[in-house]
Amino acid sequence: MNGLMLVAQREVRTRIRTKSFLISLAISAILVAALAFLPKALGGDGTFDVGVVGAAPAPVTQLSYSRYPDEAAARKAVIAGDVDAALIGGDRVVANGELDQRLGLILESVHRDEQIKAAGVTVTPLRVESVGADARYQGVRTGIATLLVMVLFFLFIYSSMYVAMGVVEEKGSRIVEILLTSVRPWQLLGGKIVGLGVLGLVNLAVVVAAGLAASVATGFAADLPPGMGGIVVSALVWFVLGYAFFAVLAATFGSLVSRQEELNTVLTPMTTLMMLTYVTAYFAAVQPTGTVARVLSLVPPFSSMVMPVRTAATGVPLGEILVAVALMIVAVVGVLLFAARVYQRAVLRTGARVRLGEVLR
Numbered sequence: 001m002n003g004l005m006l007v008a009q010r011e012v013r014t015r016i017r018t019k020s021f022l023i024s025l026a027i028s029a030i031l032v033a034a035l036a037f038l039p040k041a042l043g044g045d046g047t048f049d050v051g052v053v054g055a056a057p058a059p060v061t062q063l064s065y066s067r068y069p070d071e072a073a074a075r076k077a078v079i080a081g082d083v084d085a086a087l088i089g090g091d092r093v094v095a096n097g098e099l100d101q102r103l104g105l106i107l108e109s110v111h112r113d114e115q116i117k118a119a120g121v122t123v124t125p126l127r128v129e130s131v132g133a134d135a136r137y138q139g140v141r142t143g144i145a146t147l148l149v150m151v152l153f154f155l156f157i158y159s160s161m162y163v164a165m166g167v168v169e170e171k172g173s174r175i176v177e178i179l180l181t182s183v184r185p186w187q188l189l190g191g192k193i194v195g196l197g198v199l200g201l202v203n204l205a206v207v208v209a210a211g212l213a214a215s216v217a218t219g220f221a222a223d224l225p226p227g228m229g230g231i232v233v234s235a236l237v238w239f240v241l242g243y244a245f246f247a248v249l250a251a252t253f254g255s256l257v258s259r260q261e262e263l264n265t266v267l268t269p270m271t272t273l274m275m276l277t278y279v280t281a282y283f284a285a286v287q288p289t290g291t292v293a294r295v296l297s298l299v300p301p302f303s304s305m306v307m308p309v310r311t312a313a314t315g316v317p318l319g320e321i322l323v324a325v326a327l328m329i330v331a332v333v334g335v336l337l338f339a340a341r342v343y344q345r346a347v348l349r350t351g352a353r354v355r356l357g358e359v360l361r
Contacts (some may be wrong), residue, residue, distance in 0.1 A: 002181035007191020025359035029210035051086035145285035159200040164254035242304025281305035288313035300331035
């Protein structure tokens with residue numbers, strides 16, 4: 001185990017100071033932070049659409065009114081997002097979830113002025129009623145899930161490629177022969193995967209921190225759905241499991257070649273599987289309760305992206321999450337045993353590409 005940790009520390013110290021890692025870290029943080037500022041930048045002129053049932057209040061610059069025949073129609077429009085809120089009978093406001101603070105102040109001011117004109121001194125506050133509270137967060141949840149798909153895919157493919165290139169670099173330069181005089185093959189393989197995995201976690205932590213900080217700065221944090229802590233923890237856990245699976249595959253295929261030019265060819269099966277997982281997770285972000293999303297969120301390695309996306313987009317029973325985690329752990333262990341066998345037999349064979357079937361035989 002000491003050998004594994006020494007290799008892991010070597011990988012972290014070597015990679016974390018490279019310009020490519022620092023630049024990619026900065027770009028990731030800037031892009032995620034920019035996404036949090038977009039809604040504010042594209043937010044329009046700051047006016048609100050208000051549905052009205054009954055007599056319409058006095059015109060206000062910040063409000064535009066839409067008339068509805070009855071309360072049922074107004075409620076339907078609020079839940080559908082056609083209006084920001086609905087004023088019922090002049091004394092009640094119906095909102096989708098929590099009423100926007102600025103809109104509430106404007107409506108309260110208009111209501112107070114109307115009462116003073118009518119009764120002189122008697123003023124009663126507006127009553128606010130919430131409908132479709134879950135619907136309020138659905139759009140935000142879908143956005144978070146979609147962003148999570150892109151972040152996880154980028155980190156998986158970026159980190160796995162680093163593992164594969166590191167294996168090929170050591171094999172082609174024959175440094176691996178020197179390293180294996182001090183550590184065992186499984187320690188060298190495991191240390192490389194653990195070390196680069198730590199860097200991947202650093203990247204993910206920076207992305208999450210940048211996104212949350214930008215959300216607080218723009219006021220978007222108030223619109224984040226409940227349970228954001230659980231979504232973040234889920235993303236971290238599934239990153240570890242997904243990275244372990246794909247990084248082990250990358251190291252396995254990378255050990256078959258001695259030149260970087262041959263790497264893309266041997267990695268084709270892994271990248272194809274990763275793309276299928278990405279496409280499935282992307283559609284799961286839009287339809288998290290669909291049959292395909294529910295089934296593949298349990299099947300490794302699809303679960304590494306689909307399950308965290310489902311967790312972000314909608315509520316998922318704890319039993320399903322635990323089953324998916326257990327199956328993914330089994331898949332990682334299986335791939336690890338396969339990789340250890342291939343890596344040990346192929347990493348010292350330099351020159352022409354080694355065939356996988358030949359190594360296994």
